[in-house]
Amino acid sequence: MERKANIFVIAAPEISNILHEEIRALGFGNTTAHRLGVQLYGSLADCMYLNLNLRTANKVLWEAGRFRASTPDQLYQKAFQLTWEDEISLDGYFNIDSYVRVESITDTRFANLKLKDAIVDRFVKKQGKRPNTGPEKDKARIYMHWSDQECILYYDTSGAPIAKHGYRKMPGKAPMLESLAAAVLLESKWDQKAPLVNPMCGSGTLAIEAALLASNTAPGIFRSNFGFMHLASFNQDQWERMVEVAKKRVKPVTATILASDLSALAIQTAKANAEFAGMDKYIQFEECDFRESTVPKEPGVVILNPEYGERLGEVEQLTDTYKQIGDWFKQKCQGYKGYIFTGNRELAKNIGLRTKRKIPFYNGSIECRLLEYELYAGSKKDK
Numbered sequence: 001m002e003r004k005a006n007i008f009v010i011a012a013p014e015i016s017n018i019l020h021e022e023i024r025a026l027g028f029g030n031t032t033a034h035r036l037g038v039q040l041y042g043s044l045a046d047c048m049y050l051n052l053n054l055r056t057a058n059k060v061l062w063e064a065g066r067f068r069a070s071t072p073d074q075l076y077q078k079a080f081q082l083t084w085e086d087e088i089s090l091d092g093y094f095n096i097d098s099y100v101r102v103e104s105i106t107d108t109r110f111a112n113l114k115l116k117d118a119i120v121d122r123f124v125k126k127q128g129k130r131p132n133t134g135p136e137k138d139k140a141r142i143y144m145h146w147s148d149q150e151c152i153l154y155y156d157t158s159g160a161p162i163a164k165h166g167y168r169k170m171p172g173k174a175p176m177l178e179s180l181a182a183a184v185l186l187e188s189k190w191d192q193k194a195p196l197v198n199p200m201c202g203s204g205t206l207a208i209e210a211a212l213l214a215s216n217t218a219p220g221i222f223r224s225n226f227g228f229m230h231l232a233s234f235n236q237d238q239w240e241r242m243v244e245v246a247k248k249r250v251k252p253v254t255a256t257i258l259a260s261d262l263s264a265l266a267i268q269t270a271k272a273n274a275e276f277a278g279m280d281k282y283i284q285f286e287e288c289d290f291r292e293s294t295v296p297k298e299p300g301v302v303i304l305n306p307e308y309g310e311r312l313g314e315v316e317q318l319t320d321t322y323k324q325i326g327d328w329f330k331q332k333c334q335g336y337k338g339y340i341f342t343g344n345r346e347l348a349k350n351i352g353l354r355t356k357r358k359i360p361f362y363n364g365s366i367e368c369r370l371l372e373y374e375l376y377a378g379s380k381k382d383k
């Protein structure tokens with residue numbers, strides 16, 4: 001019978017509600033959103049489906065077992081009882097990663113070593129041989145979350161994080177993580193029909209994610225390796241069928257998607273990335289200052305991710321840029337919903353328009369905001 005267990009889908013801080021909606025829209029019930037992810041229950045096939053389709057997730061973890069433990073020896077004894085041979089092949093290879101906050105452990109590597117010993121000793125006892133282990137991260141992966149006295153062990157079915165969607169071959173300057181760009185778009189409630197204008201597009205992440213969303217392209221189709229592929233119950237035919245179904249669901253994009261940037265290199269990078277994702281046919285690229293970007297008459301959504309400025313000189317220069325964005329929004333984007341994604345709240349004040357919403361996000365460890373503006377004539381604060 002197919003094994004079912006708890007699934008924990010990890011998200012970046014502030015994204016779990018968006019991820020929760022995404023998971024529910026894929027047809028999963030009995031889901032619970034936590035601060036750093038969403039909990040549900042299912043099979044390895046469910047994990048495969050989530051890995052293939054989720055846009056805003058970081059990892060899909062599938063529970064191997066949980067227990068109470070407060071010392072390394074208790075960890076060893078309890079982990080030894082779990083039936084690892086169900087999913088780890090004798091001739092396979094696995095790697096262990098962990099988050100450990102336990103008084104008796106000062107070095108996480110020691111906890112990892114104890115867990116590794118428990119697993120391989122079990123193999124030796126039951127089968128006389130053991131799988132290989134080590135630092136390679138592109139095979140089977142086990143993740144331990146051990147906090148206070150609760151230890152949860154998971155198969156990491158993603159392997160490398162699925163927050164990267166695999167089409168970005170050229171990074172560009174300060175690129176947004178793909179899952180973050182997808183979350184920003186989902187939060188904007190863009191209807192995938194109205195125009196989407198993305199000046200300052202950099203490596204093109206927001207525009208490419210918009211095209212992937214509107215064309216119903218599953219982000220996982222760009223990847224050839226996932227953690228689940230190295231588990232014993234992985235069924236290659238089932239996976240290929242899943243990918244085929246996902247490919248059949250792809251539809252043409254009808255919305256106008258415009259991406260522009262002042263930098264010729266950025267446009268070249270964005271075009272190459274869009275081409276790799278197969279989305280270049282849906283995006284119109286322009287090399288220009290944001291104020292010269294084409295804004296279709298029919299109103300839609302305009303999103304900018306300007307630099308935040310880390311050094312003083314940059315901040316002074318950017319003060320002007322942020323002011324100009326506010327003016328351009330007001331003069332050229334009337335009827336649009338405007339969004340600015342920034343990690344610098346002081347700079348954002350220079351936009352000078354009344355924000356409708358300020359949605360918190362994290363870009364890595366930087367606290368950011370997605371600022372939403374309703375752009376109708378005369379929306380300047382001082383009017």
Ligand SMILES: C[S@@+](CC[C@H](N)C(=O)[O-])C[C@H]1O[C@@H](n2cnc3c(N)ncnc32)[C@H](O)[C@@H]1O
Nearest residue numbers: 175176200201202203205261262263289290305
């Ligand atoms: C933070 S990056 C955008 C990163 C992008 N979201 C990505 O995922 O790659 C900001 C971009 O704004 C562009 N830029 C700066 N000033 C500009 C201006 N006045 N007009 C148009 N683009 C500008 C830069 O060339 C840079 O590519």
